[in-house]
Amino acid sequence: MEDDEACITNLSLGLGMGGHVPKKNNKQKVPCLDLTFQLCPKGEQEEEEEAIDVDQQHDMSKGLCLKHPNEESPDSNNSNNASRKKLKLTKEQSATLEDIFKLHTTLNPAQKQALAEQLNLKHRQVEVWFQNRRARTKLKQTEVDCDFLKKCCEKLTDENLRLKKELQELRAQKIGPTPLYIQLPKATTLTICSSCEKLLKPNEGKKAAISDVVRNSSHKLKSSIGLEGI
């Protein structure tokens, strides 16, 4: 697989991902033309050839050659009959497209053209392939996100149910079998604040009393030294 990675890097460079874009008038094949062959592990090479043979047999039986879909066949005048005929890409072409897609999900026109030439495909075929690939990747990702959100929703529903039960239990414990009324502390004493005349709780009453003492003392002191009103 190391070879693959190296090839992918070269491929990306060859496609001008790093800034080098083959000029349109340059009809020469891109330097990495044969990289597609290197991209296929040796083990798969035979398998692929076999697969291609099968494809070819399959296609020959239908009078079509799909290995090079963009090659103008002598009977291409009959293309109207097969206008919607599906041209299956070879494993080699698919693998190369996949490798490029992993690196860059979109290509500029020059890159598409270079790749098309390299893979012996039409520019439009490369364009359509990338469009489809992006759409299907997005669809898969949406499905994954949807599954994730469903699981989250299930977890939250369970948690919500659990918390509701817990709340019910706590309420049942607190209320208990006794009748519903507010239980006040036994030694509750209510105090009236002398300054604001509000009803105060026990501690508040003490604080207010202290406050009253301080205020009165302060008043007496101020009046004794002639600072009243300050």
Place this chain on the structure above:
DNA sequence: CCAGTCAACACGCGCC
């Protein structure tokens, strides 16, 4: 370019 759709093809399955 994207979303939606069509259509060809591959594949698995059950049935005879």
Place this chain on the structure above:
DNA sequence: GGCGCGTGTTGACTGG
């Protein structure tokens, strides 16, 4: 074995 059917994949097209 092969036939029909359902389903998934994928290349291609269309309209916005």
